[in-house]
Amino acid sequence: xxxxxxxxxxxxxxxxxxxxxxxxxxxxxxxxxxxxxxxxxxxxxxxxxxxxxxxxxxxxxxxxxxxxxxxxxxxxxxxxxxxxxxxxxxxxxxxxxxxxxxxxxxxxxxxxxxxxxxxxxxxxxxxxxxxxxxxxxxxxxxxxxxxxxxxxxxxxxxxxxxxxxxxxxxxxxxxxxxxxxxxxxxxxxxxxxxxxxxxxxxxxxxxxxxxxxxxxxxxxxxxxxxxxxxxxxxxxxxxxxxxxxxxxxxxxxxxxxxxxxxxxxxxxxxxxxxxxxxxxxxxxxxxxxxxxxxxxxxxxxxxxxxxxxxxxxxxxxxxxxxxxxxxxxxxxxxxxxxxxxxxxxxxxxxxxxxxxxxxxxxxxxxxxxxxxxxxxxxxxxxxxxxxxxxxxxxxxxxxxxxxxxxxxxxxxxxxxxxxxxxxxxxxxxxxxxxxxxxxxxxxxxxxxxxxxxxxxxxxxxxxxxxxxxxxxxxxxxxxxxxxxxxxxxxxxxxxxxx
Amino acid sequence: xxxxxxxxxxxxxxxxxxxxxxxxxxxxxxxxxxxxxxxxxxxxxxxxxxxxxxxxxxxxxxxxxxxxxxxxxxxxxxxxxxxxxxxxxxxxxxxxxxxxxxxxxxxxxxxxxxxxxxxxxxxxxxxxxxxxxxxxxxxxxxxxxxxxxxxxxxxxxxxxxxxxxxxxxxxxxxxxxxxxxxxxxxxxxxxxxxxxxxxxxxxxxxxxxxxxxxxxxxxxxxxxxxxxxxxxxxxxxxxxxxxxxxxxxxxxxxxxxxxxxxxxxxxxxxxxxxxxxxxxxxxxxxxxxxxxxxxxxxxxxxxxxxxxxxxxxxxxxxxxxxxxxxxxxxxxxxxxxxxxxxxxxxxxx
Numbered sequence: 001x002x003x004x005x006x007x008x009x010x011x012x013x014x015x016x017x018x019x020x021x022x023x024x025x026x027x028x029x030x031x032x033x034x035x036x037x038x039x040x041x042x043x044x045x046x047x048x049x050x051x052x053x054x055x056x057x058x059x060x061x062x063x064x065x066x067x068x069x070x071x072x073x074x075x076x077x078x079x080x081x082x083x084x085x086x087x088x089x090x091x092x093x094x095x096x097x098x099x100x101x102x103x104x105x106x107x108x109x110x111x112x113x114x115x116x117x118x119x120x121x122x123x124x125x126x127x128x129x130x131x132x133x134x135x136x137x138x139x140x141x142x143x144x145x146x147x148x149x150x151x152x153x154x155x156x157x158x159x160x161x162x163x164x165x166x167x168x169x170x171x172x173x174x175x176x177x178x179x180x181x182x183x184x185x186x187x188x189x190x191x192x193x194x195x196x197x198x199x200x201x202x203x204x205x206x207x208x209x210x211x212x213x214x215x216x217x218x219x220x221x222x223x224x225x226x227x228x229x230x231x232x233x234x235x236x237x238x239x240x241x242x243x244x245x246x247x248x249x250x251x252x253x254x255x256x257x258x259x260x261x262x263x264x265x266x267x268x269x270x271x272x273x274x275x276x277x278x279x280x281x282x283x284x285x286x287x288x289x290x291x292x293x294x295x296x297x298x299x300x301x302x303x304x305x306x307x308x309x310x311x312x313x314x315x316x317x318x319x320x321x322x323x324x325x326x327x328x329x330x331x332x333x334x335x336x337x338x339x340x341x342x343x344x345x346x347x348x349x350x351x352x353x354x355x356x357x358x359x360x361x362x363x364x365x366x367x368x369x370x371x372x373x374x375x376x377x378x379x380x381x382x383x384x385x386x387x388x389x390x391x392x393x394x395x396x397x398x399x400x401x402x403x404x405x406x407x408x409x410x411x412x413x414x415x416x417x418x419x420x421x422x423x424x425x426x427x428x429x430x431x432x433x434x435x436x437x438x439x440x441x442x443x444x445x446x447x448x449x450x451x452x453x454x455x456x457x458x459x460x461x462x463x464x465x466x467x468x469x470x471x472x473x474x475x476x477x478x479x480x481x482x483x484x485x486x487x488x489x490x491x492x493x494x495x496x497x498x
Numbered sequence: 499x500x501x502x503x504x505x506x507x508x509x510x511x512x513x514x515x516x517x518x519x520x521x522x523x524x525x526x527x528x529x530x531x532x533x534x535x536x537x538x539x540x541x542x543x544x545x546x547x548x549x550x551x552x553x554x555x556x557x558x559x560x561x562x563x564x565x566x567x568x569x570x571x572x573x574x575x576x577x578x579x580x581x582x583x584x585x586x587x588x589x590x591x592x593x594x595x596x597x598x599x600x601x602x603x604x605x606x607x608x609x610x611x612x613x614x615x616x617x618x619x620x621x622x623x624x625x626x627x628x629x630x631x632x633x634x635x636x637x638x639x640x641x642x643x644x645x646x647x648x649x650x651x652x653x654x655x656x657x658x659x660x661x662x663x664x665x666x667x668x669x670x671x672x673x674x675x676x677x678x679x680x681x682x683x684x685x686x687x688x689x690x691x692x693x694x695x696x697x698x699x700x701x702x703x704x705x706x707x708x709x710x711x712x713x714x715x716x717x718x719x720x721x722x723x724x725x726x727x728x729x730x731x732x733x734x735x736x737x738x739x740x741x742x743x744x745x746x747x748x749x750x751x752x753x754x755x756x757x758x759x760x761x762x763x764x765x766x767x768x769x770x771x772x773x774x775x776x777x778x779x780x781x782x783x784x785x786x787x788x789x790x791x792x793x794x795x796x797x798x799x800x801x802x803x804x805x806x807x808x809x810x811x812x813x814x815x816x817x818x819x820x821x822x823x824x825x826x827x828x829x830x831x832x833x834x835x836x837x838x839x840x841x842x843x844x845x846x847x
Contacts, residue, residue, distance in 0.1 A: 302720070304719070304720060323724070324719055324720050324721070324722050325722035325723070325724060327722075328721075328722040329722075334720060336717075336720060341714075341716060341717075342714075342716040342717050342720055343717055343720075344714065344717055345709070345710050345713035345714045345717055345718070345781060346713065346714065347713045347777070347781040347782055347834075348709055348710065348713050348781060352706060352709065352710065356706070356707075356710050356718070356721045356723070357721040357722055359703040359706060359707065360703060363702070363703045366702045366703050366704060367701050367702050367703075368701055368702060368703055368706060370701075394834070396834070396835075410721065
């Protein structure tokens with residue numbers, strides 16, 4: 001079997017945007033090729049063309065001589081191209097077995113589903129790739145952990161006939177050990193003669209697993225290099241088109257002011273006895289693995305989730321916080337991690353999204369005052385440099401970076417004392433990131449206390465005055481900035497000795 | 499595409515632009531459809547433009563229109579209220595009983611609206627405290643409240659009520675002059691309620707919060723909006739307006755009607771709200787759009803009657819209209835989501 005995926009001069013445009021142009025790559029069986037690029041560089045578009053989700057506008061794609069130019073998802077799968085999606089769709093109330101075969105259940109006599117064959121095949125796959133014991137085929141989808149969901153998605157891809165397997169950010173919800181297991185799998189696929197595409201932001205993973213790296217910037221290829229002949233620095237340069245200090249800007253230290261937030265003995269379903277404080281002008285970073293309880297901590301402090309004990313003081317005053325509106329009255333703001341799910345009302349305007357936390361302040365007798373809304377929102381849009389056609393534009397039509405700025409604008413309008421930022425630069429491209437860093441720095445300098453949860457080490461190290469590391473619902477002693485190193489933080493997060 | 503139901507800064511554009519801004523670009527298609535429909539029916543029946551028929555349409559609009567105004571609040575908040583017709587029936591009976599007992603029309607109106615409010619609060623309680631999905635909750639009370647209406651009517655029969663003041667509310671006209679048949683009082687009530695609702699939806703904290711919670715409940719809660727208290731207020735208003743609609747039914751028919759005159763109106767009210775541009779998923783919809791759609795539906799029903807189309811066909815047509823209304827909304831949503839995806843794909847800057 002000699003697998004050969006050929007991508008020739010492929011282009012794809014959306015009205016007003018050229019998402020991909022003149023992309024050519026050849027891939028052979030037994031090869032592991034990484035695709036990297038910033039958000040919006042065209043990686044997802046390319047994967048979606050290969051998987052048949054999008055039709056291409058120009059060029060040709062073929063797999064072992066089968067043209068996939070006008071392909072549908074089903075044709076692409078049957079030809080042997082399998083995509084392991086970043087966020088797998090799992091049906092909650094059916095078994096793992098049925099989840100694996102969803103849409104492709106083998107039919108036996110009289111159109112009845114051939115469960116015996118499904119079970120045989122699935123069991124064989126589990127054994128062959130060393131996953132036996134990690135998942136129960138009869139388990140219901142809703143009981144799966146994120147890593148198990150990923151496994152179901154992988155098994156979907158590895159069903160007979162797979163020739164090219166593409167992994168889209170496969171490690172974002174995996175632990176270190178699970179990641180290593182995934183790498184073993186990928187090496188086995190390579191040994192079996194399959195071609196592997198590996199899309200990831202994590203360059204050290206790419207250096208470890210891939211043999212070639214294909215780099216995209218603004219929809220166009222900027223490099224196709226052998227891993228042995230390149231370095232992380234070179235890849236970053238080709239991704240962003242300029243040399244970049246890996247740690248970005250370093251925030252100048254600020255003389256911290258009065259204590260703004262004091263959390264004492266806080267416990268909840270997720271947390272045990274957490275105490276810390278944040279001063280005015282200070283940015284305290286929260287590091288930790290996914291699932292360590294950081295997002296939950298933000299929501300407990302903000303009154304969205306209940307706490308079982310503990311006190312929260314703002315400016316020295318104990319506040320009763322049971323709901324988010326209590327928190328807002330106590331001068332807190334929260335920019336949640338899931339911007340689209342919890343942060344913004346996508347179908348409403350910039351104006352409404354930016355002013356909704358202060359509707360009561362902008363009204364008299366319950367009637368909103370247009371002039372005051374404008375006076376509040378317009379300067380913020382200018383100060384944050386939010387790029388929007390008008391204040392009436394639906395927020396869903398803005399880019400990720402500008403959407404995040406709208407969330408920030410909402411809280412600035414409320415002039416809070418404490419701002420909780422949960423993954424403030426998630427799904428924001430590099431240019432907008434720098435701007436958001438500058439904004440956060442400005443805000444701290446103007447006297448806000450900032451609690452910043454982040455999974456991006458450079459961001460934590462460069463922005464935080466102190467870093468608190470969470471592990472299994474407990475926190476570490478704060479690490480001051482001059483003592484903070486990547487190794488120390490990672491060791492605290494993993495619970496390994498430094 | 500700009501939204502038309504958001505507050506916009508005042509502009510000094512021409513009159514035509516101002517009218518378009520008020521009506522909303524998305525509602526233009528409704529107006530065009532209305533004009534075509536009127537032209538079509540008028541060409542087939544010369545009676546259509548007669549004073550009496552126009553009055554008739556205006557009166558018919560009143561009851562459905564009141565339900566549709568409340569329904570707009572409910573649907574924009576991403577809920578649904580199937581029980582409005584049943585609430586109106588119960589309120590109609592209560593209104594008649596109160597007027598018979600006290601001889602005071604004002605008390606009758608208050609009684610009908612108070613009952614509607616209470617029933618709306620019952621809906622809200624089921625939805626918030628018992629956490630039952632609004633469709634199921636109000637489908638249940640759709641049946642329960644209708645049963646209640648029959649139970650409070652002695653013997654389960656219509657309650658006759660002879661009060662000239664009440665009659666005036668239902669069938670009276672004002673500004674009647676020679677050559678002008680006047681305006682039905684019930685239509686004026688609807689107009690007043692709609693104008694108030696329009697102002698509330700557009701300019702008040704309560705109104706704007708309805709749009710926020712309908713568009714994304716999680717984000718609205720994190721921005722400090724109390725979803726539970728919002729739902730209580732929204733369903734109570736829907737109930738109160740259904741109560742007022744019931745009062746008008748009593749006034750028009752001179753009897754408290756447990757069923758006749760309000761049955762099936764939930765369908766028309768829901769159709770009107772969707773036809774008026776609201777989204778099933780919430781966060782969008784305007785009073786202006788709903789009122790135009792109410793007018794369209796009233797004209798359509800009237801036209802079908804004038805043209806002698808049998809009732810059974812009319813029922814089929816009403817069903818099709820609801821499907822068409824929601825389908826148009828879904829199509830609009832898909833189009834706007836495509837635009838969002840493209841914007842997201844365009845990514846930066």
